[in-house]
Amino acid sequence: xxxxxxxxxxxxxxxxxxxxxxxxxxxxxxxxxxxxxxxxxxxxxxxxxxxxxxxxxxxxxxxxxxxxxxxxxxxxxxxxxxxxxxxxxxxxxxxxxxxxxxxxxxxxxxxxxxxxxxxxxxxxxxxxxxxxxxxxxxxxxxxxxxxxxxxxxxxxxxxxxxxxxxxxxxxxxxxxxxxxxxxxxxxxxxxxxxxxxxxxxxxxxxxxxxxxxxxxxxxxxxxxxxxxxxxxxxxxxxxxxxxxxxxxxxxxxxxxxxxxxxxxxxxxxxxxxxxxxxxxxxxxxxxxxxxxxxxxxxxxxxxxxxxxxxxxxxxxxxxxxxxxxxxxxxxxxxxxxxxxxxxxxxxxxxxxxxxxxxxxxxxxxxxxxxxxxxxxxxxxxxxxxxxxxxxxxxxxxxxxxxxxxxxxxxxxx
Ligand code: ZN
Numbered sequence: 026x027x028x029x030x031x032x033x034x035x036x037x038x039x040x041x042x043x044x045x046x047x048x049x050x051x052x053x054x055x056x057x058x059x060x061x062x063x064x065x066x067x068x069x070x071x072x073x074x075x076x077x078x079x080x081x082x083x084x085x086x087x088x089x090x091x092x093x094x095x096x097x098x099x100x101x102x103x104x105x106x107x108x109x110x111x112x113x114x115x116x117x118x119x120x121x122x123x124x125x126x127x128x129x130x131x132x133x134x135x136x137x138x139x140x141x142x143x144x145x146x147x148x149x150x151x152x153x154x155x156x157x158x159x160x161x162x163x164x165x166x167x168x169x170x171x172x173x174x175x176x177x178x179x180x181x182x183x184x185x186x187x188x189x190x191x192x193x194x195x196x197x198x199x200x201x202x203x204x205x206x207x208x209x210x211x212x213x214x215x216x217x218x219x220x221x222x223x224x225x226x227x228x229x230x231x232x233x234x235x236x237x238x239x240x241x242x243x244x245x246x247x248x249x250x251x252x253x254x255x256x257x258x259x260x261x262x263x264x265x266x267x268x269x270x271x272x273x274x275x276x277x278x279x280x281x282x283x284x285x286x287x288x289x290x291x292x293x294x295x296x297x298x299x300x301x302x303x304x305x306x307x308x309x310x311x312x313x314x315x316x317x318x319x320x321x322x323x324x325x326x327x328x329x330x331x332x333x334x335x336x337x338x339x340x341x342x343x344x345x346x347x348x349x350x351x352x353x354x355x356x357x358x359x360x361x362x363x364x365x366x367x368x369x370x371x372x373x374x375x376x377x378x379x380x381x382x383x384x385x386x387x388x389x390x391x392x393x394x395x396x397x398x399x400x401x402x403x404x405x406x407x408x409x410x411x412x413x414x415x416x417x418x419x420x421x422x423x424x425x426x427x428x429x430x431x432x433x434x435x436x437x438x
Contacts, residue, residue, distance in 0.1 A: 026286055026315050026327055027065045032272050035297040036062055036305070043303060046089040049078050050305055069283060073293065073306045079109040079248060087302040088112045095301055100148040101247035111247060112301040118157070120298060124267050125158025125253035131265060131324070132216055132241040132256060134188055136163035141186035143195055144220070145171045150251025151220070155190045158253060164188075171195070174202055185213040189238070193219050193228055200235035214238050220245070220252045226354070242331060248307055249294050255329065263316045263328040270297055273329065274306070275315055277346065278336035286315040289346045291336040292329065310336045312348060340431060342370060342377045345408045349431055355402050356383060361390040362399070365421050368411075371434040379411040384418050392416075 028036070043051040044060065053072045054060070062068050079087060087110065088095060095112040113121075134140065140159045144151030152170055159166040167184050169177055177199060180186065189196060196217055203212055214236055220243035233240050244264050245252035255266030266273055275290040276283050284290040292309045312335060316328040338348045349368060356362050365384040370377065383399065385392060396413040404410045 026273070028068050028272055032268070032297060033062060033065070033068065036068065036272070036295060039295075039297070039299075039303045039305060042089050042300075043305070048087055048089055049082050050074055050303075051089075071306050073281065073308050074304050075308055076109065076248070076310075079111075080107045082110075083107045084110050085112060089303055090114055090300050098148075099150045099247055099251065109248065114300040117250070117299055117301050120270060121154060121250040121253060122157035122161040124250065124270055125154055126161040127267060128218070128241075128243055128253050128256040129158055129162050129164065129188075131258050132188075132218060132239075133259070134162065134164060134216065134218075138164045138187045138216075139167055139184055140164050140188040140190060141167040141169055141177070141181055141184070143169050143171055143177065143189070143191045143199075150245070150247045154245070154251040154253050155218070174199065178202060178206070178208060181214070182208065182211045187213055188216045188218060189214050189236075190218045190220075193232065196232045196236070197228060200232050204235055209237075212236075216241065218243050218256070244329075244332065246309060246311075248304060248309075249296060250299070254294075257331075258320060258322040258324060260321045262320060263330045265320065265324055265326040265328050268327055271295065272297055273315070273327075275313065275329075276308075277341075278310075278312075278339055279341065284314075284346075286317045289314045289330075289333070289339075289348075291339075292332075308336075312336055312339060340368075340370065340433065342379050343409045347407045347409075351407055352381065352403065355406060356399065358402075359395065359399060361385055361395050362415070363418060365418075365423075366430060367421050368431045369434060370432070377435070379409065381411045381413045382421060383413065383415050384421055385415050387418050390415070 040054060040062065044054050057072060062071065094114045096115045097113045097118060099111050101109045142152055142155045144155060146152035156166045156168055167180055167186055169180060196219055203209055215238055217232060217238050217240045219240055229240060242257040242264055243252050244255040249271060254271055255264040257264045272295040274283055274293040276293050278291040289312060292311045292313055294307050294309060295305050296303050312333045313329045316330055320328055334348045334350050339346055340348060356366060363384040363386050367382045369380045385395065392415040396415045400410055400413045
């Protein structure tokens with residue numbers, strides 16, 4: 026989706042601000058000799074920003090305004106190395122709650138709803154983001170924070186909460202507890218706003234079914250405000266995102282080149298109006314694609330597909346980007362196949378070849394027939410034909426590491 030005139034103007038204001046602030050990106054711009062972007066082509070020449078740039082700026086090197094204007098910081102958890110600190114101005118905080126309010130509106134939440142918030146508060150962006158959006162909307166926040174399931178369930182009943190904000194795993198846990206304790210009749214939930222984790226269709230349907238609620242996927246990351254920059258609508262065909270606050274591109278993770286709308290790749294985000302810590306072309310490592318065309322809900326906001334994984338997992342074969350999770354999902358639809366598989370990619374006779382070894386379940390399975398069906402489904406859904414070999418249960422090597430399931434012999438020597 027090409028950047029439009031209005032977005033370009035906003036980018037130029039960001040560029041000026043960054044050069045003036047002389048933060049890491051301002052320096053990058055100066056080094057590249059860029060002081061203005063005039064066209065969509067110019068925009069694509071802007072350097073990327075990476076998580077490592079943000080770590081290097083620890084603690085406050087991202088700040089692009091005088092410190093007096095910063096009213097709050099948030100931080101993303103660093104599993105390795107230094108965390109990232111994101112400074113927010115009052116306007117940033119307000120913009121974020123405005124976006125979050127839109128998310129609730131997209132999900133049909135109104136000022137009559139009572140919203141139980143179970144993500145954590147504090148340094149990270151989840152709890153407070155959910156809450157400020159509720160307040161902006163005029164609904165009632167029930168700010169529980171994480172854990173303490175007994176208390177969660179008590180408040181859920183006594184407060185008659187109608188909306189649950191949670192991670193997918195916690196929503197599932199609550200659903201199971203409600204069932205186990207036979208509380209279904211005293212719970213008033215209608216909608217779930219679920220964020221921050223990757224999750225499959227099976228889990229989604231379980232939460233929906235067990236709680237009897239509508240589910241909305243919320244998208245976001247701490248580096249770009251936090252959750253709330255996009256959300257799915259009732260048609261559940263991807264997530265709308267707020268293109269007046271962010272410009273979103275999808276690039277080939279290997280080459281960094283923009284892919285066509287509809288093609289899978291890595292999400293790259295540019296903040297259009299952020300003051301405290303504007304980011305230009307930030308590589309999220311989240312994999313998705315832009316969904317072309319207008320959504321059936323009539324919203325003019327563009328859409329990305331559900332996040333399918335991290336770019337580190339992506340494999341390219343015969344010009345098609347895919348990731349093992351797509352194959353896993355297809356396999357899960359075949360009752361005769363187990364979840365054990367191995368993918369070997371090689372370069373034979375000047376052609377990329379993908380061989381897929383899959384274990385059958387025990388019992389009588391027609392290996393050849395199952396293999397043919399699987400190959401045809403992969404071709405139809407992903408776009409290339411793998412060589413499928415269905416093998417007996419227990420034949421494939423077991424490994425702790427999931428990555429061992431994909432062996433790319435093209436780059437091994
Ligand atoms: Zn829609």
